[in-house]
Amino acid sequence: MKRTLPADLDTRRYDLAIIGGGINGAAIARDAALRGLSVILLEKDDFASGTTSWATRLIHGGLRYLEHFEFRLVQESLVERGRLLENAPHLVDPLPLVLPVFRAGKHAPTKLRTGMHVYDFFSRGDALPKHRWFSRKETGIRWPQLTMEGLLGSFRYFDAQVTFPERMVIEQIVSAVSFGAVAMNYARVTSIDMDGSVATGVTVVDELAGRTHKVRARAVINVAGPWVDQVMASLDPAPNREIGGTKGSHIFLAATADTPTDAIYAEAATDGRPFFIVPWNGLTMIGTTDLPFDGDFDQVTATDDEIDYLLAEAGRLLPGLDTSRSRVLFTYAGVRPLPATSDSSPGGITRRHFLIDHAPNRDGLYSVVGGKLTTHRSLAEEVVDKIAHELGNRAPCQTRNLPFAYSPGDDVEALREELIGSFGISGLAAERLTSIYGARARDIAALGASDPALGAPLAEGQCVTGAEIVWAFENEQAVGLSDAVMRRAVAAWNAGLGRSAARGAARIGQSHLGWSADRATGELAEFDTYIERFNAPPA
Secondary structure, three states, X not given: OOOOOOOOOOOOEEEEEEEOOOHHHHHHHHHHHHOOOOEEXXXXXXXOOOHHHHOOOEEOOOHHHHHHOOHHHHXXXXXHHHHHHHHOOOOEEEEEEEEEEEOOOOOOHHHHHHHHHHHHHHOOXXXXXXXXXXXXXXXXXXXXXXXXXXXXXXXXXXXXXXXOHHHHHHHHHHHHHHOOOEEEXXXXXXXXXXXXXXXXXXXXXXXXXOEEEEEEEEEEEEOOHHHHHHHHOOOOOOOOOOEOOEEEEEEEEEOOOOOOOOEEEEEOOOOOOEEEEEEEOOEEEEEOOOEEOOOOOOOOOOOHHHHHHHHHHHHHHOOOOOOOHHHEEEEEEEEEOOEOOOOOOHHHOOXXXXXXXXXXXXXXXXXEEOOOHHHHHHHHHHHHHHHHHHOOOOOOOOOOOOOOOOOOOOOHHHHHHHHXXXXXXXXXXXXXXXXXXXXXXXXXHHHHHOOHHHHOEOOOOOOOEHHHHHHHHHHOOOOOHHHHHHHHOOOOOOOOOOHHHHHHHHHHHXXXXXXXXHHHHHHHHHHHHHHHHHOOOXX
């Protein structure tokens, strides 16, 4: 799956043009292609380079949604959590969470216990353990890092974690393309084309070639996340504002003995909003904030105040944790595509998704507002049900029990043993390959075994290899170094933010992908500029 433009791009009429290549757009493309619709997916940057990459990376039912009586959302989320654990076992793992209960907390223990029972009820039928209460003494023994000040006890319950949601998007797109969809990254939609009151397609600029194309489609779905209103701005008159996004920031620290191996879900002392301390990819993730945001969605960064807020709250909860600013390895921030509302509390804005049909003024044009990682599949099913019906397609949804494109099946451990035995790689390397590429780990390991330069690590002390970089460009539509390192090989999420891996990848670009020295230098410069947004200390 290299990045190529269809020869008939300017003449073909697609059933569905999708604007936005995050998790929701990718899921819609997959669902629609499986039903036999002709689909084109258009993303202005790289796939998964926006909101999808800046999440807390949880696959969860949304325990706090119960407080707002969003029972249907919780039930939907928990059903989808179970499906993801079943269909993408290489990407999604069970995650134990500890909810400490304090005397001065916002919610009484009895209220929390009721919420836990409701959560368990909606989770019935899945394989995750149900909640359990631990007394103050038991909590102190099991999680000694937690503060004992005002502690009454704790609940432990289970949700799930997707370590790399970027990979979830890539697999959805690989699947969609295998069923006939066209997927273009670096394809910026500049306008939605209308013939009177009927949407006829979009005007799109191929950012790599600098050429403009008219893409015709019977239906257009705007699923651009926070950028939904910007996409609609080309229409005259522009529709009402739909997005009232809030900013969420995360900070990342090295994991130490002062951070529990279970995730912690707690209330911030300063404002009562929930936040997480999560073990992630060998690091500790702390987040998130929830602040109104009306700036440039392409340049969102964590502010000093947000960093200090998260460090202070983590330090209150874990008194032994060193919360000096020098401990922060990097940060990231994004904007949730929440609906515009008069609600003065960002935490009170619903996390449900909405499908907006812009008919009758603009027939064939739809927008998606909201949505989250956990419910991307059910969102796509709802959207495609609606649009396919309008287009006369009655084919049923096929994604409910369909494994992901790279799903290794039930026995991931057997796959790891196979990689170690057949290709002579280390157990750590086999674990990395299977957790990122699933069944395709065999192909990448074989590619590495065919050439010592591709089988060798890109940098000292890392497992990522040159074979992964070649695979990214040849099979997963990577265009530049950042695409391959950040969102295909996901090799940048460490203390050095992937700088050493990027330099190794640039060498592979020259030796195996035909890059000139000038291109390699330019790609590295672009990569260094890109990671400046993460507030990382200088190399």
